[in-house]
Every structure is written in structure tokens, then in C-alpha cells.
Amino acid sequence: MTKQALIILAEGAEEMEAVITIDTLRRGGIDVVVAGLAGKEVVKCSRMVSILPDTSLEEAQKNSLYDVVILPGGLKGAELLSESQLVGQILKQHEKEGKIVAAICAAPIAFKSHGIASGKSITSYPSMKERLVDTYQYNDGDRVVVDGNVTTSRGPGTAFEFALSLVEQLVGKEVADSLVSQMILKI
Amino acid sequence: MTKQALIILAEGAEEMEAVITIDTLRRGGIDVVVAGLAGKEVVKCSRMVSILPDTSLEEAQKNSLYDVVILPGGLKGAELLSESQLVGQILKQHEKEGKIVAAICAAPIAFKSHGIASGKSITSYPSMKERLVDTYQYNDGDRVVVDGNVTTSRGPGTAFEFALSLVEQLVGKEVADSLVSQMILKI
Ligand SMILES: [Cu+]
Numbered sequence: 001m002t003k004q005a006l007i008i009l010a011e012g013a014e015e016m017e018a019v020i021t022i023d024t025l026r027r028g029g030i031d032v033v034v035a036g037l038a039g040k041e042v043v044k045c046s047r048m049v050s051i052l053p054d055t056s057l058e059e060a061q062k063n064s065l066y067d068v069v070i071l072p073g074g075l076k077g078a079e080l081l082s083e084s085q086l087v088g089q090i091l092k093q094h095e096k097e098g099k100i101v102a103a104i105c106a107a108p109i110a111f112k113s114h115g116i117a118s119g120k121s122i123t124s125y126p127s128m129k130e131r132l133v134d135t136y137q138y139n140d141g142d143r144v145v146v147d148g149n150v151t152t153s154r155g156p157g158t159a160f161e162f163a164l165s166l167v168e169q170l171v172g173k174e175v176a177d178s179l180v181s182q183m184i185l186k187i
Numbered sequence: 188m189t190k191q192a193l194i195i196l197a198e199g200a201e202e203m204e205a206v207i208t209i210d211t212l213r214r215g216g217i218d219v220v221v222a223g224l225a226g227k228e229v230v231k232c233s234r235m236v237s238i239l240p241d242t243s244l245e246e247a248q249k250n251s252l253y254d255v256v257i258l259p260g261g262l263k264g265a266e267l268l269s270e271s272q273l274v275g276q277i278l279k280q281h282e283k284e285g286k287i288v289a290a291i292c293a294a295p296i297a298f299k300s301h302g303i304a305s306g307k308s309i310t311s312y313p314s315m316k317e318r319l320v321d322t323y324q325y326n327d328g329d330r331v332v333v334d335g336n337v338t339t340s341r342g343p344g345t346a347f348e349f350a351l352s353l354v355e356q357l358v359g360k361e362v363a364d365s366l367v368s369q370m371i372l373k374i
Contacts, residue, residue, distance in 0.1 A: 015206050015210055016206055016207050016211075019202050019203055020203050022202075023202055042229075047209065048241075051236065051237065052237035143371075156207075156210070156370045156371070157347065157372030160344065183344040184330075186344065186345075186374075
């Protein structure tokens with residue numbers, strides 16, 4: 001069965017992190033639902049790119065479980081994800097069911113706010129380290145950190161590696177490797 | 188004076204190439220106008236990401252000249268750019284005035300259609316090579332090729348390098364280098 005991914009887009013999301021992840025997963029044959037935190041309207045991202053989500057988070061979460069729930073970074077976007085009760089509910093439910101939860105750049109702060117992945121090994125954008133180091137085994141050295149069902153990464157420049165890790169976890173290394181050459185990545 | 192960039196978004200554009208370029212240039216302090224080829228409405232990109240442009244190309248081209256005109260790839264998007272008389276006019280005018288014209292992935296085919304950059308050294312997505320090799324000095328070996336005022340590159344995985352080359356050409360190497368660490372790029 002086709003794997004299902006949910007990516008949650010809040011105002012101020014880092015548009016490269018969002019779009020690289022959405023596009024790479026779709027190239028990997030994964031169904032990706034882009035859900036607007038605030039509704040179905042256009043989301044103004046951190047560098048003023050306006051993205052129209054596929055649906056609202058409200059609607060998207062009615063469809064049972066996803067294989068992965070993804071939080072893009074961007075400081076303002078990450079703060080909004082941290083403050084949303086609905087995001088907390090969705091993350092907790094997916095974590096409990098053993099699904100993958102994934103966050104990049106500033107977004108791991110939303111894991112902390114919602115009590116997700118406690119004690120696990122994670123990474124984030126460097127400036128977020130001090131907010132995370134008490135709750136997690138903080139990893140400075142790797143560009144993508146996978147600890148069980150928790151995947152985290154560091155910033156726009158690690159977004160391809162983050163997305164490829166999710167592709168590998170969901171549909172296998174062969175597909176992920178084929179995307180590296182298809183996209184002309186050097187990693 | 189702040190440098191001005193025009194990026195032309197057609198249906199079927201490669202959304203990573205577009206967004207990485209827009210975002211990286213804006214991080215570099217460059218004013219970027221995202222112009223919809225077909226108008227001001229949402230543009231459905233190659234992997235179904237919907238982007239709302241800042242304005243229509245019709246409107247955007249009324250404002251005198253830009254320092255760079257950028258064409259993102261995506262095969263369908265590149266074909267539409269190739270067929271547009273207005274795109275041809277804009278490219279010719281900017282080339283004549285010594286401004287930068289830049290294209291990535293499949294988009295160099297639009298240079299060929301509009302008689303831009305003839306005889307120059309360029310690159311493109313590998314599968315476009317045979318359509319370009321008669322008109323240009325085709326370069327297989329480099330990820331970004333700069334020949335005078337013409338900059339070309341190969342695909343989504345080279346989009347950061349393409350954008351950083353434009354930042355360097357417009358505002359200098361120091362700014363471009365600072366973005367590499369800010370974005371946590373490994374290049
Ligand atoms: Cu970020």
C-alpha cells in the first residue's frame with residue numbers, strides 16, 4: 001500500500017524545508033498531504049513564498065493515521081506548531097502508534113512543547129540547541145538523526161538528506177538512492 | 188541600490204528549483220519578484236505544490252529592467268517558457284542590456300527557443316543535452332556554468348549552488364559564503 005505522509009504548514013514555515021521534503025517524498029512515490037495549520041488558505045512562509053496547502057490540518061487529521069508526520073522549520077512556523085493543541089494531539093497519537101515523527105531546523109522545539117520523543121537522540125538548527133539540550137540527547141555532529149521512530153535534521157541545507165532519510169525509511173534505500181542521481185544531488 | 192531579480196513561474200515548474208532560488212536570493216538581500224507566466228493565480232508546480240506568485244509576468248515586466256531574469260526548470264514549465272513570446276521579449280531585452288539571464292534543469296531549452304546565449308557555454312538537465320548541443324558549447328562536467336551574463340545549472344540537486352552563484356554575482360562572495368553556513372549547506 002502507498003505510504004502516507006502529513007506535512008504541517010504554519011505561517012512562517014521555512015519554504016525550502018517544506019518544498020524539498022514534499023517534492024522528494026512525492027518523487028519517492030509517497031502520498032504527501034500538505035495541511036495548513038490555520039486552514040485551507042494560502043500560507044505565507046518565512047521568505048514570503050506563498051504556498052496553498054492541499055487541505056486544512058483539521059480536515060487532514062480526520063483520515064486515520066499517516067506513516068509519518070513532518071514538521072518543517074522556520075522559527076515563527078515552529079513556534080506556531082509548538083502552541084497548537086491539535087499538533088500536539090496528532091504527534092502524540094502517531095508516536096503512540098509507532099509511526100514516524102519528523103522535524104527539521106527549529107521544529108524540534110514543537111516536539112519538546114508537546115512532550116514528544118523525550119530522552120531520545122535528536123538534532124536541530126544550531127541556535128535551538130540550548131532549548132533542547134535538557135530534554136534530549138542532543139547530537140551536534142550528524143546532519144540527520146534517526147532514533148527509532150524519531151527523525152530530526154538541522155536546516156535548509158540538510159533538507160534533501162532529511163527527505164531522503166524518510167524515503168529510505170518508508171520505501172527503501174533503493175528508491176532513495178535512485179532519487180540522488182535523478183535529482184543530481186551531491187551528498 | 189538593492190539588486191532586483193525576476194523569476195518566472197509557469198505551470199509545471201520544478202518547485203524546489205523555484206523556491207530554493209527565491210529563498211536563497213532573498214536571504215542574500217536581493218529583491219525577488221515571483222511572476223506568474225499565466226497571470227496572478229496560483230501556479231501548480233511539477234510535484235503538485237501550489238505557489239501563489241507575487242504578481243503576473245505582464246505586470247512585472249512593466250517595471251524597467253531587473254539585474255537577473257531566472258527560469259526554473261521542470262519539463263512542462265520549461266516548454267511553456269519556450270512558447271511564450273513575452274518571455275522571449277524579456278530575455279532578449281535583458282541580454283541586450285547586459286543583465287544576467289539564468290536557467291536551470293530543463294529551462295535552457297527556452298534560451299534556445301528565444302535565440303538567447305547562442306554559442307555560449309551552458310549546461311542543463313542531462314536529458315536535455317541533445318536538444319542543446321548544436322547551439323551551445325555544452326558543459327557536462329560542472330554543476331553551475333557561468334559564461335559572461337549567462338548562468339545555467341543542472342537540476343534540483345544543484346539549485347543551491349545555482350542560487351549561490353547568482354548571489355555571488357549580484358552582491359558578492361562574502362554574502363554568498365555567509366549563506367552557506369547560515370543554511371547549513373555542505374557544498
Ligand atoms: Cu530554519
